Amino acid sequence: TTAHLALDRRAVVGPVRRRLFGGFVEHLGRHVYDGIYEPGHPEAGPDGFRRDVIALVRELGVSTIRYPGGNFVSGFRWEDSVGPRAGRPRRLDLAWHSTETNEVGLHEFATWLDAVGSDLMLAVNLGTRGVQEALDLLEYTNVPGGSDLSEWRRTNGRDEPFAVDMWCLGNEMDGPWQVGHRSADAYGALASQAAKAMRMLDPSIRLVACGSSGSYMPTFGEWERVVLTHTYDDVDYISCHAYYEERDGDVGSFLASGVDMDHFIETVVATADHVGAVRGSTKRIEISFDEWNVWYQSRFEQVDQIRGIDTWPVAPRLLEDVYSVTDAVVFGGLLISLLKHADRVTSASLAQLVNVIAPIMTEPGGPAWRQTTFFPFATTSRLARGAALDVHVDAPTYSTSVYGDVPVVDAAVTWDEESGTGAVFVLNRATAEPTTLELDLAGLGTDVRVSEAVVLADDDRHARNTLADPERVGLRALEVESGPGRARVTLPPVAWAALTVT
Ligand code: AHR
Incomplete structure (x- = not known):
């Protein structure tokens, strides 16, 4: 996807x-x-x-x-x-x-x-x-x-x-x-x-x-x-x-x-x-x-x-x-x-x-x-700094029993004009497959790229942090293919990620 x-x-x-x-x-x-x-x-x-x-x-x-x-x-x-x-x-x-x-x-x-x-x-x-x-x-x-x-x-x-x-x-x-x-x-x-x-x-x-x-x-x-x-x-x-x-x-x-x-x-x-x-x-x-x-x-x-x-x-x-x-x-x-x-x-x-x-x-x-x-x-x-931007998400949908057809991906973007840095927060709602995200960053500036990316996901989506195992779940680095004005990341199933753009 x-x-x-x-x-x-x-x-x-x-x-x-x-x-x-x-x-x-x-x-x-x-x-x-x-x-x-x-x-x-x-x-x-x-x-x-x-x-x-x-x-x-x-x-x-x-x-x-x-x-x-x-x-x-x-x-x-x-x-x-x-x-x-x-x-x-x-x-x-x-x-x-x-x-x-x-x-x-x-x-x-x-x-x-x-x-x-x-x-x-x-x-x-x-x-x-x-x-x-x-x-x-x-x-x-x-x-x-x-x-x-x-x-x-x-x-x-x-x-x-x-x-x-x-x-x-x-x-x-x-x-x-x-x-x-x-x-x-x-x-x-x-x-x-x-x-x-x-x-x-x-x-x-x-x-x-x-x-x-x-x-x-x-x-x-x-x-x-x-x-x-x-x-x-x-x-x-x-x-x-x-x-x-x-x-x-x-x-x-x-x-x-x-x-x-x-x-x-x-x-x-x-x-x-x-x-x-x-x-x-x-x-x-x-x-x-x-x-x-x-x-x-x-x-x-x-x-x-x-x-x-x-x-x-x-x-x-x-x-x-x-x-x-x-x-x-x-x-x-x-x-x-x-x-x-x-x-x-x-x-x-x-x-x-x-x-x-x-x-x-x-x-x-x-x-x-x-x-x-x-x-x-x-x-x-x-x-999240500066202003929230109206991001255009073009994603396939999946069917839910409560909300009907829902996009597999949801996202919010912030951009701080003063420092020239931004952030993309994104969700992969697919439960079985990874989702590849193609990001068009040109609207932020010609040489803007993703400088850092972290993801919260796990092979066991039920994993938790407990008294017995307090650090079982944490953020992991997410691999990014990034060039000026564009980037591509692949989110595992059931994932939340944050990307820093500069
Ligand atoms: O946050 C727990 C409870 O949820 C709060 O006391 C109440 O305002 C709400 O119903």
């Missing part, structure tokens, strides 16, 4: 924002406790945070980190998590049926973010709480001083404001599982009030209204229309969340998950623009794709197992998916979908970061290691 890719530096989709490579840390399972934070671990610093995990998060290249949830935030009282640790309450977290000790709170997390070199994105609780508590948190984090809550922050050891710039107005409020779940109308009205009040306090912040928890939701489309009809003038973003998994051994459809993500993004954009058109507004709502990943939700039973009035564990093992090569290839395809829509998807958060559906795993008292999904994220975050 052969596919052709034509690259043209004038065909700009939009700038690649660093925010596209965001992450997400929720107080869930072993994410915070026994994940990023494990006092007593040989790698723990004096503040209890594991240095080996910090090093891996830095290597992953994560920009903004959404915090502290997720479903968790809809029952969270932020003030529990600040002030002297000894006085912090232990609370029951309904979302994950766990005990939250509040040992790690806002200040500790911000210190960790400084260590990993990422920015804070906060979610406010619009499940059990409302406008006043959102304002209180904003006053605490962003007002320099001179008011009750800003002075409380200073008393708690943080003189300078946290200056949090991006805020989620609740989480997945369309989901019946969400504490405080509401109708689109009720949520839209509340989000609009919260947004207006928060902007009165700090006009510089950027606000995200909750979109759908997935395009499979029965309210999808209508939810976005109603919520944006309430909030269009008040917010900057609408969120998208999407998780994919291989169902019933249908790997062909699973490998085409990016097709679904493309469609999801394009329909949300169309819905937002429709609301704008009806209002006669020239403002454009952007997308914060603030939860995306591969997640085997069908295998997720652990919360049911621990449910009961007398069972509220601290940091139970929840959502600890172990990712295969196939999962990582699909994951790389989701990054390709985000890049292809860089004009409207201007912020995104991989859900999540450590132990919980995560690219990084840890064992209490033991090592930390990279899952297969670590590699496409770290590589894309490192190489």
Whole structure:
């Protein structure tokens, strides 16, 4: 099989924002406790945070980190998590049926973010709480001083404001599982009030209204229309969340998950623009794709197992998916979908970061290691610079039971005019044969060539990295035939690859 890719530096989709490579840390399972934070671990610093995990998060290249949830935030009282640790309450977290000790709170997390070199994105609780508590948190984090809550922050050891710039107005409020779940109308009205009040306090912040928890939701489309009809003038973003998994051994459809993500993004954009058109507004709502990943939700039973009035564990093992090569290839395809829509998807958060559906795993008292999904994220975050280009892919199709005929190859291209370097991210969805890619690079410049190429693939597409074998899967160099203005590579079956062009 052969596919052709034509690259043209004038065909700009939009700038690649660093925010596209965001992450997400929720107080869930072993994410915070026994994940990023494990006092007593040989790698723990004096503040209890594991240095080996910090090093891996830095290597992953994560920009903004959404915090502290997720479903968790809809029952969270932020003030529990600040002030002297000894006085912090232990609370029951309904979302994950766990005990939250509040040992790690806002200040500790911000210190960790400084260590990993990422920015804070906060979610406010619009499940059990409302406008006043959102304002209180904003006053605490962003007002320099001179008011009750800003002075409380200073008393708690943080003189300078946290200056949090991006805020989620609740989480997945369309989901019946969400504490405080509401109708689109009720949520839209509340989000609009919260947004207006928060902007009165700090006009510089950027606000995200909750979109759908997935395009499979029965309210999808209508939810976005109603919520944006309430909030269009008040917010900057609408969120998208999407998780994919291989169902019933249908790997062909699973490998085409990016097709679904493309469609999801394009329909949300169309819905937002429709609301704008009806209002006669020239403002454009952007997308914060603030939860995306591969997640085997069908295998997720652990919360049911621990449910009961007398069972509220601290940091139970929840959502600890172990990712295969196939999962990582699909994951790389989701990054390709985000890049292809860089004009409207201007912020995104991989859900999540450590132990919980995560690219990084840890064992209490033991090592930390990279899952297969670590590699496409770290590589894309490192190489995608400048602008995303509209790449022309000419590839044969294959038939899928879920998405119909789908191209065997998907690709995204970025080009940085300033340094004259670019990157091609590409997927081979064929499960049995290799695919040869012919790249026409002349549209980038006459003497542009491929200088480096790496691939994620394996003879065993089920191979994983585990505690017993943490380095089983990694990136390999990919052989390139390259001349000025053209290149040819052959991708093995079920593969994700990244090519650097200079
Ligand atoms: O990322 C795991 C969970 O998925 C989040 O808490 C929730 O927002 C979503 O349903």
